[in-house]
Amino acid sequence: MKTAGIIVAIVVALALQTTIVRFVVSGTVAVDLVLVVVVYVALSSGSVPGLMTGTIAGLIQDSIQVSTGVIGIGGLAKSIVGFVTGLIGTQLNIAEPVARFVVFFGATVVHQAITMGLGAVLGLRTFGVPYTSVAVEALGNAVVGVAAFQLTELLPGAVERRRMGRSRLRR
Amino acid sequence: MALLDIRRNSGYLFLAVMLGHVILISAQVNSRSGVPVLESVTFGLVAEAQRGLSLGVARLRRTWDRYVWLRGVEAENANLRRQLDALQVQYQERRALSDRARSLEDLLALRDRSNLETVAAEIIAASASPDFRTLTIDKGSSQGLKRDMAVIANDGAVGRIVVASSSAAKVQLLIDRNAAAGAIIERSRAQGVALGGGDARLRLEYVAEASDVVVGDLVVTSGIDGIYPKGFTIGYIDAVEKAGPAYKRISIKPAVNFSALENVLVVLTTNPSNQVEEQKP
Numbered sequence: 001m002k003t004a005g006i007i008v009a010i011v012v013a014l015a016l017q018t019t020i021v022r023f024v025v026s027g028t029v030a031v032d033l034v035l036v037v038v039v040y041v042a043l044s045s046g047s048v049p050g051l052m053t054g055t056i057a058g059l060i061q062d063s064i065q066v067s068t069g070v071i072g073i074g075g076l077a078k079s080i081v082g083f084v085t086g087l088i089g090t091q092l093n094i095a096e097p098v099a100r101f102v103v104f105f106g107a108t109v110v111h112q113a114i115t116m117g118l119g120a121v122l123g124l125r126t127f128g129v130p131y132t133s134v135a136v137e138a139l140g141n142a143v144v145g146v147a148a149f150q151l152t153e154l155l156p157g158a159v160e161r162r163r164m165g166r167s168r169l170r171r
Numbered sequence: 172m173a174l175l176d177i178r179r180n181s182g183y184l185f186l187a188v189m190l191g192h193v194i195l196i197s198a199q200v201n202s203r204s205g206v207p208v209l210e211s212v213t214f215g216l217v218a219e220a221q222r223g224l225s226l227g228v229a230r231l232r233r234t235w236d237r238y239v240w241l242r243g244v245e246a247e248n249a250n251l252r253r254q255l256d257a258l259q260v261q262y263q264e265r266r267a268l269s270d271r272a273r274s275l276e277d278l279l280a281l282r283d284r285s286n287l288e289t290v291a292a293e294i295i296a297a298s299a300s301p302d303f304r305t306l307t308i309d310k311g312s313s314q315g316l317k318r319d320m321a322v323i324a325n326d327g328a329v330g331r332i333v334v335a336s337s338s339a340a341k342v343q344l345l346i347d348r349n350a351a352a353g354a355i356i357e358r359s360r361a362q363g364v365a366l367g368g369g370d371a372r373l374r375l376e377y378v379a380e381a382s383d384v385v386v387g388d389l390v391v392t393s394g395i396d397g398i399y400p401k402g403f404t405i406g407y408i409d410a411v412e413k414a415g416p417a418y419k420r421i422s423i424k425p426a427v428n429f430s431a432l433e434n435v436l437v438v439l440t441t442n443p444s445n446q447v448e449e450q451k452p
Contacts, residue, residue, distance in 0.1 A: 070199045
């Protein structure tokens, strides 16, 4: 996945996240499209692109929403998720939708755990035990992420491009 | 190529990104003291570095000053020694002044206590011969001093004037072999005569055998000799032995330390007996 494509994906995700999603999903926003993009890039391109995508996207997202007043927490969480997911993507076979679903779900849980943990350590917020909201968000991200993979693989030549990218990585 | 390196060393890149995030977050989050964590940590690190640098520079400088740069040390050392000598002399002078002031205070207290007309005098010389126990004082006939005037000190009777010039006088001490003073045992009121022996002790003679005299008794002047005022301390009985059918031989340890005298009072009344109450030591 080219750098330009990643940047476009991040911008689109942020735009959708801040505009359309809040109208589509009632109540608490249950989908983090930026995180979906990070995980997608990490799975399709590897740990370093995942790390960089997570860093950039997370910092931009932090600076836009400023929910905690501290820029960097989201960036840190998404960087870790992007890096670790990229490692998993290069070591395991996650071509199946179920495996992707699990990865997206787990990545969201880890992302939330890191965010909440950092907030608690820094005394920024006191979190309860939001198992339900975390599960809902993880579910939403997983569904959107798997759907995104399925859609992109429907494009002509997508599978070949992905295979070539992986073979470059392994070399 | 560079991208390939980054991919191979993704772990270092990950650590660098993590470190960057931590620094970024630290710069925004305040510590308990209200200072941003990054500033607090940075300040702490810089302060420790400054402390170490300062310590190192101080040690280096001390080593340099102590072991290398010794120019002028000898002259400084000599100068300091001179200063030390001068200060020691000054200290001795001050201490002497202090002792003299204390001695004069004691004399003043004695004069107030005795109700006698007295004049203070300073010892300026000792006897020229060891056979005679005398002192020379800095007051003489021009200050009204005459022969046979009693000389007293804070501790007790000292002696009498035997020669008076215009500005000095010679004092015969009680311990001189030719000196004598009427004495009385304060406790038992037994009377006798205290005689000098030329040494550090006095003898109390002409005391009746039946008299009650024990070691430790206080001996004071009786005033019957017409020289010493009544009631001034002569000394303490330190030995009692039988000397004959009618008398005891009694030794007195003088109360006055004659070798340490500096200032005395001369009683200007020539027959001062019965003019004062008994002096308490």
